[in-house]
Amino acid sequence: MTRKRRRLMILALALLGLGTATALTLSAFRDNIVFFYSPSDLAAKPPGGRTVRIGGLVEAGSLKREGGMTVTFQVTDTAKSLPVTYTGILPDLFREGQGVVAEGRLGADGVFSATELLAKHDEKYMPPDVADALKRAGHPGKPGDAPVSAGEEHQTSTLRTNP
Template identity: 55%
Template structure:
């Protein structure tokens, strides 16, 4: 082998190793990706039961129910559809009906959503950008502070 061939072999071998490493990293990260959906998106996008997602919307008025211990159920709505959410844990201090919320968890086969994380907006002028954009696309009128 000439020097040029050796050099070319080393470069191609290095690129192949880098390609395999990048592929393995992307494959490992694919399991941790959570996509954002609104209640009406769940049927449109074909979210499968057991798939980990983020569900966002407004906490429906009159839907908050405390269960035994720290179990809480409530409905998340985008003014088009609503999804019942079950959460076992302590809710954020700013969590209340009529406020924006983003939950992370899994959709059950019966259509309920079991959340393991609940994120509430931190003041009256903030709503997550994904939630704001999604609600605007669906024609939902937002309050003055939410349109940032």
């Protein structure tokens, strides 16, 4: 083998290794990425069985406890509503009329099965994506619905259950 051919072979093997590493990394990311949707977004384009996060307001009068630790409620962005089922302990500040982000899957029956709920902790915080979705939907908003600026601190309550 000539010196030039050997260098070309080493370069080809290095590129093959880099390509393989990139493909494996992107594959791992694809399995762990969770997209955010509003109820209107889900109505327009269902995620196809993927784990997603939905956000909006818990619709007033929609919270129902179904024996044990299972609850159902509606999440709305004021344009569309989506029924959600969650089994587990609710965050302390979870209530009707407040912002919520739920992670889970949309079933074939149109009911979102949540495995995790995030509830806001103070009256000023709303996840920026939820605030944007509510603005696009024409929600009149109130002082407590504005997203927190980059310099302000905020907290969310997270509870996860195994499906």
